[in-house]
Amino acid sequence: MPLEPLLARIDPQGTIPPVDRWNPPLSGDMDLVIAADGRWIHEGVAMARPQLIRLLSTVLRHEADGDYYLVAPQEKWRIRVEDRPFLVVDAEVDSGGWVLTTNVGDRVVLDASHPFTLSQTPSGEEVPEVPVRFGLSARLNRNVYYRLVERAEVREWAGGTELGLTSHDHWHILGRLDADAS
Known part of the structure; x- marks a missing residue:
């Protein structure tokens, strides 16, 4: 899953959107891991752009099923978090x-x-x-x-x-x- 379509829906100022009110269907699993040491790893490569990490963090939520998701109005992607995000x-x-x-x-x-x-x-x-x-x-x-x-x-x-x-x-x-x- 490329990140660009998801990023196109995110406010570049990094304000927190109302992801708690968005309920799109699950789009699938994204190869994104938040390591216990705080690194964000996409498709096996540590992300080096702090602005990109901040943008993604603004659409992250933890649901009652115990999983973590990146959520936009029309899509929801499950990611993996090793400890806390x-x-x-x-x-x-x-x-x-x-x-x-x-x-x-x-x-x-x-x-x-x-x-x-x-x-x-x-x-x-x-x-x-x-x-x-x-x-x-x-x-x-x-x-x-x-x-x-x-x-x-x-x-x-x-x-x-x-x-x-x-x-x-x-x-x-x-x-x-x-x-x-x-």
């Missing part, structure tokens, strides 16, 4: 907490609507992720994780110890140490 590559403090930036340019306020949850990577590590949009989430890149850990606090809970931070009046867990693990 996005990576958090930067974090900065604003007046009420943290704002995260993904590798495709989304900015997410870490708050009650966008909390960290801990989930396992394909290699079995328990790492925070944050919801972004349309069922899509971003995994914390290692350097961002360590930056946040440096600013984190420790809290005790019935099952052990949590490491996390408060952002926009909401506690966000970066990791846990069970009481039995000592």
Whole structure:
């Protein structure tokens, strides 16, 4: 499947179209993989154009069947995602907490609507992720994780110890140490 017909339907400014309201029939499977390290690989070749990746990311959604799709008004293509489709590559403090930036340019306020949850990577590590949009989430890149850990606090809970931070009046867990693990 060539990308050009799909790209012709995408806003070049990279704004997020209403893909949650588009319900075209499945057009098929596209040979596109989003690797766990954030690379987008089309037909075995890593995509090198950030603008193209951003454009494609704006029409990506994750559906209840567990699959990921590139969606346009008239077509829908299933792709493969090895872990999470996005990576958090930067974090900065604003007046009420943290704002995260993904590798495709989304900015997410870490708050009650966008909390960290801990989930396992394909290699079995328990790492925070944050919801972004349309069922899509971003995994914390290692350097961002360590930056946040440096600013984190420790809290005790019935099952052990949590490491996390408060952002926009909401506690966000970066990791846990069970009481039995000592």
